[in-house]
Amino acid sequence: AQTVTQSQPEMSVQEAETVTLSCTYDTSESDYYLFWYKQPPSRQMILVIRQEAYKQQNATENRFSVNFQKAAKSFSLKISDSQLGDAAMYFCAYRGRTSGTYKYIFGTGTRLKVLA
Amino acid sequence: NAGVTQTPKFQVLKTGQSMTLQCAQDMNHNSMYWYRQDPGMGLRLIYYSASEGTTDKGEVPNGYNVSRLNKREFSLRLESAAPSQTSVYFCASTVAGTSSYNEQFFGPGTRLTVL
Numbered sequence: 001a002q003t004v005t006q007s008q009p010e011m012s013v014q015e016a017e018t019v020t021l022s023c024t025y026d027t028s029e030s031d032y033y034l035f036w037y038k039q040p041p042s043r044q045m046i047l048v049i050r051q052e053a054y055k056q057q058n059a060t061e062n063r064f065s066v067n068f069q070k071a072a073k074s075f076s077l078k079i080s081d082s083q084l085g086d087a088a089m090y091f092c093a094y095r096g097r098t099s100g101t102y103k104y105i106f107g108t109g110t111r112l113k114v115l116a
Numbered sequence: 117n118a119g120v121t122q123t124p125k126f127q128v129l130k131t132g133q134s135m136t137l138q139c140a141q142d143m144n145h146n147s148m149y150w151y152r153q154d155p156g157m158g159l160r161l162i163y164y165s166a167s168e169g170t171t172d173k174g175e176v177p178n179g180y181n182v183s184r185l186n187k188r189e190f191s192l193r194l195e196s197a198a199p200s201q202t203s204v205y206f207c208a209s210t211v212a213g214t215s216s217y218n219e220q221f222f223g224p225g226t227r228l229t230v231l
Contacts (some may be wrong), residue, residue, distance in 0.1 A: 009156070035219055043204065045222035091158060095218065102147050102166045102210075103174070104220060108158040 002027045004094050006107035013082045014115050020067075021077045021110045023092030032096045034068070034075045039089040039109075048090070051075065079112075087114045118142055122207050122223035129197045129230045137192040137226050139207030147210050148190035149174075149220065150182060152203040159206065165190055197230045204228070 003026045013019035025034070036048040051059045051068050058066050063083075067076045079086055092107040120141045129135055141148065146167045151159040151174075161174030165184040179201060181193045190209075194201060204227050208220040 006158075033218060043225045045206065045208075045220075047219045050219055093220075102164060103161060104149070106151075106159040108156060 002029075002094055002096065002105050004092055004105050004107040006092055006110050008110045009108070010111045010113070012113045012115055013079070013086075015082055015084060017082055018078060018080045019082055019112065021079075021090050021092075021112065023075045023077070023107055025073050025075065025092075025094050025105075027073070027094065027096065029096045032094060034066075035093040035095070035104075036064070036066070036075075036077045037091045037093060038086075039091065040085075040087070045091075049077065082114050084114050084116060087112055120207055120209055120221050120223035122205075122226055124226060125224065127226060127228050129194075129228065131198060131230060133197050134193065134195050135197065135228075136194075137205055137207075137228075138189070139191065139223055140189045141207075141209040141221070142188065143209060143221065144187070145209035145211055145221070146187070148184065149208040149210075150180075150190070150192045151206045151208065152176065152201075153206060153225075154203050162192065162205075194228075197228075199230045202228060202230045 005024045032053045034051045038046045038048045049061045049064050063080045065078045089109045091109045094105045123138045149164040150162040160176050163182040165171045168187045183191045204225050206225050207223040210220045
């Protein structure tokens with residue numbers, strides 16, 4: 001069975017600095033999707049970035065980028081120029097690409113605090 | 117385009133009471149999901165519906181039932197609420213299949229307290 005592990009329950013970063021959130025996963029599949037979701041205090045889950053495993057290039061969305069290491073099964077999120085609005089829970093998620101697979105597996109989350 | 121909507125947003129029940137959480141999406145998505153979120157445990161899948169007319173158990177189905185009423189609507193029922201079901205419940209939907217555009221879209225959540 002697939003698993004997703006976020007080993008950092010909480011992280012802090014100074015405003016304007018860079019922070020990296022870690023995520024590792026375990027799977028026997030060769031093709032799959034990975035996601036980072038943000039959950040601010042409003043509770044709304046917001047997609048931050050996604051990566052398709054067959055793509056070598058790391059995904060980037062403005063200040064957010066990932067370091068996808070397929071062999072190491074690692075998918076970390078880097079937030080550059082951190083802003084107060086980045087303070088939230090961040091969840092890493094996995095979904096296999098096998099036909100008929102509809103389940104998403106979530107990590108336990110990392111709470112990010114941004115210090116002014 | 118409202119996305120995924122959930123009702124109610126908050127609910128307090130007494131042990132043994134029943135209730136139904138409603139979820140609807142207007143994005144013509146095939147797959148719908150119910151999760152619960154508890155502190156330190158992330159999102160755990162309760163039930164999902166891969167397509168209209170099908171439902172399957174997730175990781176924590178005990179004490180819950182679901183109905184995929186049509187393509188738009190997927191409800192979650194607690195027949196006899198227990199304090200262990202105090203949680204935040206999220207409904208989500210996705211296009212499904214092997215499309216690249218397959219992230220889940222989430223509703224705003226329901227905070228349920230069982231006394």
